[in-house]
Amino acid sequence: MTVAAQLRRPSSYYNASVAVRLAPTTPLAGEVQTDICVVGGGITGCSAALHLAERGYRVVLLEAGEIGFGASGRSGGQILPGLGTGLDVVEKALGRERARAIWEMSRESVRLTADLIQRHDIPCDLTWGYLHAAVKPRHVKELRAFQDVMARHYDYPSLSFIEGEALREHVATDAYPAALHDAEGGHLHPLNYTLGLALAAQRAGVIIHEHSAAVHIERGRPARVDTAHGSVSAEFVVLGTNAYVNGLVPELQGRIMRAANYIVATEPLSEAQAAQVLPRNDALSDANFVLDYYRLSADRRLLYGGEVSYNGREPRTLKARMDAKIAHLFPALRGVSIDYRWGGDVAITLNRAPDFGRLDANLFYAQGYSGHGMSLAGLAGKLLSDAIAGQAERFDVFASMPHRLFPGGRWLRTPLLVLATNFYKLRDRL
Numbered sequence: 001m002t003v004a005a006q007l008r009r010p011s012s013y014y015n016a017s018v019a020v021r022l023a024p025t026t027p028l029a030g031e032v033q034t035d036i037c038v039v040g041g042g043i044t045g046c047s048a049a050l051h052l053a054e055r056g057y058r059v060v061l062l063e064a065g066e067i068g069f070g071a072s073g074r075s076g077g078q079i080l081p082g083l084g085t086g087l088d089v090v091e092k093a094l095g096r097e098r099a100r101a102i103w104e105m106s107r108e109s110v111r112l113t114a115d116l117i118q119r120h121d122i123p124c125d126l127t128w129g130y131l132h133a134a135v136k137p138r139h140v141k142e143l144r145a146f147q148d149v150m151a152r153h154y155d156y157p158s159l160s161f162i163e164g165e166a167l168r169e170h171v172a173t174d175a176y177p178a179a180l181h182d183a184e185g186g187h188l189h190p191l192n193y194t195l196g197l198a199l200a201a202q203r204a205g206v207i208i209h210e211h212s213a214a215v216h217i218e219r220g221r222p223a224r225v226d227t228a229h230g231s232v233s234a235e236f237v238v239l240g241t242n243a244y245v246n247g248l249v250p251e252l253q254g255r256i257m258r259a260a261n262y263i264v265a266t267e268p269l270s271e272a273q274a275a276q277v278l279p280r281n282d283a284l285s286d287a288n289f290v291l292d293y294y295r296l297s298a299d300r301r302l303l304y305g306g307e308v309s310y311n312g313r314e315p316r317t318l319k320a321r322m323d324a325k326i327a328h329l330f331p332a333l334r335g336v337s338i339d340y341r342w343g344g345d346v347a348i349t350l351n352r353a354p355d356f357g358r359l360d361a362n363l364f365y366a367q368g369y370s371g372h373g374m375s376l377a378g379l380a381g382k383l384l385s386d387a388i389a390g391q392a393e394r395f396d397v398f399a400s401m402p403h404r405l406f407p408g409g410r411w412l413r414t415p416l417l418v419l420a421t422n423f424y425k426l427r428d429r430l
């Protein structure tokens with residue numbers, strides 16, 4: 001298999017339902033000079049490129065594969081306020097004032113997503129409504145406590161505690177004793193959204209080179225980003241590689257770990273079947289540490305995600321386990337066929353908080369969304385643009401979050417993470 005073939009987007013429901021076509025792109029060849037070079041064609045990179053171009057900068061974006069190749073084009077598509085970690089972790093590190101600022105920016109990231117979709121007419125099926133579902137009694141107590149904290153300390157009014165028949169009006173199963181409904185959360189088609197951002201960036205003047213992996217960065221002013229067949233000299237470099245940094249910047253490598261997550265898509269459901277799953281078309285995640293999540297697509301497929309792998313190989317029993325979970329939750333779907341299944345890598349940090357920062361005065365990055373990046377990555381792109389333009393105050397709030405390297409070094413950190421995850425999987429069962 002050629003390198004180009006390896007870096008094409010995987011077969012998935014999303015790739016089979018693409019509704020956005022970019023202007024033609026070519027791999028980078030020769031030497032190019034520009035104001036800003038963005039590395040990575042996911043939501044972070046596309047949003048940064050778009051916002052920078054709208055400020056009048058000349059921008060070149062390099063993508064190793066195709067736009068949306070990574071998590072941005074493969075995810076569960078949930079658009080949520082908050083982070084991949086609890087606000088108590090942020091409070092402990094930064095204090096409540098900065099934790100409140102980060103929380104409000106996470107809410108802003110959801111509004112920004114909706115604004116970008118409307119402003120650029122992106123056909124990505126944005127739908128509102130999200131459930132965070134308890135699986136066991138201790139989760140019920142935790143959800144009630146969380147709702148109270150968010151109301152008292154974060155002035156967040158959009159959470160509703162629901163149980164019993166009220167809950168069944170949102171999700172037609174007896175598996176969950178209660179849930180929090182978040183009116184500010186929602187879901188969309190992630191690949192069409194990412195491609196829509198890229199197309200908007202192209203229309204704003206961004207030059208996109210797909211199949212142009214950055215292989216080396218010569219730091220300095222200007223900086224130079226080399227690919228196999230060319231180079232880009234730029235006053236600023238933005239790294240939006242996330243799980244795919246691949247040793248490009250050694251300082252970032254140990255701050256994140258790659259974790260593969262998997263999704264299946266059923267055949268299209270009838271209206272009656274869909275009504276026996278998610279009658280109000282909410283997205284849902286359960287409250288386990290190693291969580292499952294799901295939603296309906298615009299053509300009424302159940303998109304069900306979960307499972308995790310740290311070696312990049314699909315678990316052997318993936319299909320059987322997903323089938324069993326769906327049948328357990330929704331007996332009406334027993335026997336429904338699975339039309340697609342796929343996986344992809346996300347980047348997690350040790351504390352599960354996003355990692356934003358500078359490596360040099362002109363080398364910026366954002367990474368480590370820890371499975372919570374669909375809306376936050378779009379805001380990260382905007383904040384990167386603001387910081388480069390000299391308005392770094394809000395970017396620096398995120399950048400002030402301390403991050404440690406994963407323990408164990410190159411050879412032991414993955415086994416140690418597997419051990420920790422197995423502990424939490426066991427705890428989920430208790």
